[in-house]
Amino acid sequence: MGLLSDTQVRAAAPRDTEYFLRDGDGLYLRVRPTGKTWAYRYQVAGKAAKLGLGAYPAVSLARARQKAREMAETRAEGVNPQEARRLEAEQERLAKLNTFELLARAWHGQTAKDRQWSAGYAEKVIRHLELHIFPWIGHLPVEAIKPTELVRCLHRIKERGNLETAQRVREAVQHVYQYSVDNGTLEPARNFVNARTAGLPPPRSRHYAAITDPKQLGQLLRDIQAYKGNVLTRAALQLAPMLFQRPGQLRLAHWEDISLEHKIWRCPPEKMKLREWQKRDSRTPTHLVPLPRQAVEILQDIQPLTGPTGPIFRSMAKRSEATRYMSDNTINSALRTLGYDTKEQITGHGFRATARTMIREYLGWDRDVIERHLAHVSDEELGGSYDRTTFLAQRREMVQLWADFLDDLAKGKEPVLADNVRHLKEKRRAA
Helix, strand or coil: CCCCCHHHHHHCCCCCCCEEEEEECCEEEEEECCEEEEEEEEEECCEEEEEEEEEECCCCHHHHHHHHHHHHHHHHCCCCHHHHHHHHHHHHHHHHCCCHHHHHHHHHHHHHHHCCCCHHHHHHHHHHHHHHCHHHHCCCCHHHCCHHHHHHHHHHHHHCCCHHHHHHHHHHHHHHHHHHHHCCCCCHHHCCCCCCHHHCCCCCCCCCCCCCCHHHHHHHHHHHHCCCCCHHHHHHHHHHHHHCCCHHHHHCCEHHHEECCCCEEEECHHHCCCCHHHHHCCCCCCEEEECCHHHHHHHHHHHHHHCCCCECCECCCCCCHHHCECCCCHHHHHHHHCCCCCCCCCCCCHHHHHHHHHHHHHHCCCHHHHHHHCCCCCCCCCHHHHCCCCCHHHHHHHHHHHHHHHHHHHCCCCCCCHHHHHHHHHHHHHC
16 A cells, blocks of 8 residues: 555544554554544564654644654664653653742642642742742752852841741752752752751741730730720730630631630631641541630620621721731731730730640649640640540630639739649639
């Protein structure tokens, strides 16, 4: 059978099943019910192999013959055309990741998916790179970047006093370089990013600023009572030390989560500080927060403003869905308005440390009960798997005693030490 003609190719009609028309040099026209394509057929180690050369008429007969000749030449050089095609595709893939920024964004997208990062954390990671790395070396091929260029980027951050941020950025860059090695963009010997890069000193371990002195806490509580700002902000300031939950958890609370009648706040997993898979896991329990009498009264006062459904601490600026909640900086901003340094004296998150320390020291409660109220899991071996105690009854008593203790501090009373806590409990029960 001779070579195909353009007329024969055009006239080849589809059938119920596909069939092949032979041209020459391993070239075939593949006619399917859905259309026509070109195929190159050959033998590799005695086994049949096949490569697609494109669809007709986008690829003409003349062009298909040229591609078939190229495949034959590749085979004559001892190279499998399929392997050559694979290497070509790999080179094209790597060519698309030809700058540090493109590699970093590819790493970020893949890692955020694999590790199930929260949206907030994923945004923070890429934002650090956008601010501190991309403007200077983002446009450069990763293999062309010199260690000194990366060092300068990290030192810019450190010199602004943000050593911890510099460390986090370096860690992200480390991961980008390893990602580029893993996917073949960079030779392992060129991966110069390591724990010593830039000579950054380890950041100081800093805890959230917290007040643990009773007199200072009493003064802060009086200042909160005298706060003249937004009534919802004042309520949040009052509840933060009393309930000592995470600020984000308080900020995202809904009226539907609260039962004033039963004095309980049910915090669903999606509003807790958990990994994304834990938030989506139906087996993750709801965190229960018993409410003392004082908290119920505060919530009853503001319910007419934002209730009976939806966010408790609703944003007053209803510009978009994203601003339906109070800002995550509201509590700290209010503390600064009251004259407190949120880096050195007290921060919204620091109320947790305040409560944990003083409840142990002055009220004498067991550590495990306090930890459960903080939504911390047991640190015993396998504790997270087997120890599911909630201590709800004990925590109800604890939070009421703690709220009464805060009232006494606000009135300027001297605190009672843990040695006398039994007397304090008996006094409350008799009241």
